Amino acid sequence: MSSPSDEYERALQYQWQHLARPGTWWTGAERIAIAAEARLAAKGLPATGSHSFAATDAARTVATSAASIRPETIAAWIHGGLDPFSYVEIVGIVSIVTAFDVAAFGLGRAEEPLPQAVPGEPSHKIPAGAEVSDGWVPTVGPAWAPESLSAVTDERDAMTAAHGPLYMTMEQMGDLQIVRDGMTRPQLELVAARTSMLNDCFY
Amino acid sequence: MLRASVENADGAPVELRPVATGCGDTRVAHGAELIAFTDAVVLGDLEELPDARAALESVAGGDVTDRAAMVAGNFSMMNRALDAIGAPIGSGGTAVAAELGVEIPAHLL
Numbered sequence: 001m002s003s004p005s006d007e008y009e010r011a012l013q014y015q016w017q018h019l020a021r022p023g024t025w026w027t028g029a030e031r032i033a034i035a036a037e038a039r040l041a042a043k044g045l046p047a048t049g050s051h052s053f054a055a056t057d058a059a060r061t062v063a064t065s066a067a068s069i070r071p072e073t074i075a076a077w078i079h080g081g082l083d084p085f086s087y088v089e090i091v092g093i094v095s096i097v098t099a100f101d102v103a104a105f106g107l108g109r110a111e112e113p114l115p116q117a118v119p120g121e122p123s124h125k126i127p128a129g130a131e132v133s134d135g136w137v138p139t140v141g142p143a144w145a146p147e148s149l150s151a152v153t154d155e156r157d158a159m160t161a162a163h164g165p166l167y168m169t170m171e172q173m174g175d176l177q178i179v180r181d182g183m184t185r186p187q188l189e190l191v192a193a194r195t196s197m198l199n200d201c202f203y
Numbered sequence: 204m205l206r207a208s209v210e211n212a213d214g215a216p217v218e219l220r221p222v223a224t225g226c227g228d229t230r231v232a233h234g235a236e237l238i239a240f241t242d243a244v245v246l247g248d249l250e251e252l253p254d255a256r257a258a259l260e261s262v263a264g265g266d267v268t269d270r271a272a273m274v275a276g277n278f279s280m281m282n283r284a285l286d287a288i289g290a291p292i293g294s295g296g297t298a299v300a301a302e303l304g305v306e307i308p309a310h311l312l
Contacts, residue, residue, distance in 0.1 A: 004269035042247075066286035070310055074289075091287040099280035106244035106272025108256070136289030143290040145281060159284065166277035181266040183274075186217060186231045191241050191274040193222045193303075198245040201282035202292055202300060202307045 004181050005107055011165035012100055012112060015158060019093065020115040024125055024152045025086035028117030031093055035114055038063035038094040039101065054080030058087055062094040067200035071136045084137050085126060085151055092155025099162055127153050145203065146170060167192070223303040233263045237271060244275045 002010075019035060020028050033050045040047065041060035049056065054077040061069060078084060104111060127140050130151045135143025140150040149156040160170065167188070172178055178185050196203065221227035225238055236259040242248070243255040259268045292300075292311045300307045 004266055004273055008269075008273055062283050062287045066283040069287050069289070071289060088288065091284055095280040095283040095287070098283060099276040101276075102244060102247075102279040103273045103276025105247060105252070106240070106256070106275055107269055108252075134291050139288070143288055145285060145290070148284045148288050148290055159280065162280060163277060166273040166280075181270040182264055183267050183270045184232065187233070187237060187267070187271075188274055190222065190229060190231045190234055190237050191271050192278045193219075194225075194238050194241040195245050195275045195278035196282055197223055197303075197305075198242065199279060199282040199286075201278075201286055202296060202305070202311055203282065203285045203290065 005109075007165045008100075008103060008107060008109075011162060015096055015100060015162060016112065016115045018154070018158050018161075019097070021118045022120035022122050023089050023093075024154055025083065025089045025122050026093075027122060028120065031089075032114050032117050034059045034090055034093045035097045038097055039111075039114075042098070042101070052081055054078075054082040055086075055090060058082060058090050059094050062091055063098060074136055085130075088137055088149055088151045089155055092149045092152060092159060095149075096155075096158055096162055099166060103166060125153065127151065219299070219302045220304050223305050233259065233267075236262055240268065240271055241275050244272055245279060 019031055022028050023031050026034065030051070033048070034055070037047060037051065037056055037059040041063040047056050047060060051059070058077050061073070074084070074087065077087060101111060127150065129140045130138040132138050133142055135148075138151040139147050141147055146160065147156065149159055163170065168178060168180060176185055180188060217230050218228060221229045221234065221238065225242065228234065229238070231237070236255075239251070240255040240259045243251040256268055259271065292307055297307060297312070
């Protein structure tokens with residue numbers, strides 16, 4: 001049976017390979033630049049300006065103060081040239097990199113260097129049924145946790161792939177007696193809830 | 204999920220208010236150490252992390268401590284994704300918020 005840190009390492013390698021590849025709306029190099037911008041923001045460092053103001057501001061805001069985002073904030077980014085689908089990809093990149101950076105800090109690991117970009121062009125694929133429903137950006141179906149990034153299928157899948165090793169799989173969510181590495185479900189949920197409180201998140 | 208998950212563990216009542224305040228007895232095993240460690244991890248507190256990690260390790264072990272770090276990472280991801288796309292909060296969330304003693308902002312309802 002593997003340890004939590006082994007599980008982290010495997011998940012990290014998977015996510016870093018995903019991050020480096022061309023995405024749906026951004027190239028590999030652009031995706032890594034977005035991740036780098038998010039890391040700079042999280043450390044309180046200034047922007048590099050490698051992207052448009054809208055993309056840079058979106059990446060930095062999702063990294064540092066996602067709870068401050070309102071429909072008008074997103075509308076301003078869109079007015080500034082950011083496509084709603086490419087915004088969802090930014091949300092995915094920043095959220096996933098943050099997950100592994102926060103976990104690494106708690107695990108006592110050094111920050112993982114960002115990967116080298118894989119050449120290629122974004123796919124520009126829009127999944128069938130992607131439209132604004134009860135959230136602020138397009139989703140496939142309701143805007144709830146498992147489908148929050150569903151307008152960009154690869155990011156939705158990457159987030160699902162991170163969720164299992166870091167916390168538990170979607171299938172395990174219904175198991176209220178689950179114990180992970182000695183952590184009971186109430187202990188798991190206590191950490192989850194406290195994290196959300198610290199992030200000013202009410203979900 | 205929070206309320207359902209903690210109610211079904213062993214039948215013992217769990218106090219949610221300390222989740223919001225950061226202090227008090229949650230009635231979850233090693234709750235104080237888990238909260239202190241989570242605070243250090245999520246806030247990126249280099250000064251507090253060594254002691255918080257050692258305290259949790261001493262009562263719950265290294266694997267629990269590592270898992271707690273990974274859960275904090277996972278929810279840092281989920282929080283950002285949900286806040287950034289404007290996912291609405293359902294009635295279950297409203298009830299838990301009341302129990303936590305917090306008010307859900309109007310833009311999320």
